[in-house]
Amino acid sequence: MNQPSDFLIIAAVLISIGIYGIVVKRNALRLIFSIELIANAVNLVIVAFSRMLPNPQGQVFVLFSIAISAAEVAVGLGIMIIAYRFYKDIDVTEYKNLKN
Amino acid sequence: MADALFVGLSILTVGSAIISLESRELLYGGIALAVSLLGIAGFFIILDAPFVAMFQIAVYVGAVAVLVIFTVMLVRSPNTVTKSETVKRKVAGIALGLAFLALIGSLIGNSVISQLGFSDTVPVVEIKEIGRELLTYYSPVLIVLAFTLAGSIIGALALARREDIEEKNEPA
Numbered sequence: 390m391n392q393p394s395d396f397l398i399i400a401a402v403l404i405s406i407g408i409y410g411i412v413v414k415r416n417a418l419r420l421i422f423s424i425e426l427i428a429n430a431v432n433l434v435i436v437a438f439s440r441m442l443p444n445p446q447g448q449v450f451v452l453f454s455i456a457i458s459a460a461e462v463a464v465g466l467g468i469m470i471i472a473y474r475f476y477k478d479i480d481v482t483e484y485k486n487l488k489n
Numbered sequence: 490m491a492d493a494l495f496v497g498l499s500i501l502t503v504g505s506a507i508i509s510l511e512s513r514e515l516l517y518g519g520i521a522l523a524v525s526l527l528g529i530a531g532f533f534i535i536l537d538a539p540f541v542a543m544f545q546i547a548v549y550v551g552a553v554a555v556l557v558i559f560t561v562m563l564v565r566s567p568n569t570v571t572k573s574e575t576v577k578r579k580v581a582g583i584a585l586g587l588a589f590l591a592l593i594g595s596l597i598g599n600s601v602i603s604q605l606g607f608s609d610t611v612p613v614v615e616i617k618e619i620g621r622e623l624l625t626y627y628s629p630v631l632i633v634l635a636f637t638l639a640g641s642i643i644g645a646l647a648l649a650r651r652e653d654i655e656e657k658n659e660p661a
Contacts, residue, residue: 391495394603396532399499401593403506405586410510413582418561422509422522425553429529432545440536441607445614448541449622455541455548456634460641462553466560467645473564474651 396437403430417469417479421462428458495535502528515561523554537613 403426410423432451439447469479476483502525509521526549533542597603623631 393605394597397597401590402503405590406506408589409582409586412585413579418515419510426506433529433532436533436536436538443614445618445622448538448619449627451541452544453634455544459548459553460638463645464641466556467648470649479564
């Protein structure tokens with residue numbers, strides 16, 4: 390039988406992969422992938438605790454969280470497409486107009 | 490101890506998460522991200538939350554992954570491999586991730602959560618109960634969430650609009 394700590398370990402592994410991606414990658418799409426991985430790991434933690442207690446409100450909050458991150462991805466990809474149109478690249482080190 | 494299904498899902502989820510960040514083609518990275526999100530949905534099914542799992546598949550694998558793959562096709566540039574990804578930066582990123590993992594692992598190992606278990610005697614959360622929570626206590630949140638989603642979708646459409654094409658199509 391699974392323990393709650395197993396799910397927490399898997400979520401911690403996913404969050405560290407996401408941190409690695411955010412630190413290392415400079416491609417805007419890969420940054421969005423990393424953010425998605427971290428958000429999903431957090432959802433996994435909430436559902437694991439909701440199963441452990443057991444309490445349905447954890448699942449309700451995860452539904453809200455999934456909807457919010459869907460909205461976030463839509464806006465992020467829209468910003469990325471318009472930045473690609475300006476700079477002809479999706480490397481975030483090329484976006485230098487806000488510097489200085 | 491963890492059972493075989495859990496181990497398989499863990500390998501699928503973590504492995505495709507790594508592939509989604511490390512694959513050379515960006516398109517394969519998007520597909521691997523969809524597989525990883527599908528693995529998370531499998532974890533939700535193990536945790537007796539089938540409604541959340543279905544929502545995850547519908548929203549993430551159905552909408553977000555398709556959106557990401559379409560964006561990859563739209564922004565296909567000759568150099569999708571990043572130039573500034575040096576070895577030093579990579580080593581620093583791996584070290585930071587491993588340090589975070591060690592911190593959280595030691596926290597989980599030393600806390601009381603490592604002795605707790607899932608109770609098998611209590612009844613599983615019913616979908617009916619989730620619906621009741623959504624429509625009674627959390628109904629204002631649901632309405633605000635609907636407005637947020639609509640606003641973000643309209644904002645994304647307004648961002649991605651192209652003025653040059655529109656001026657050409659307008660009647661003089």
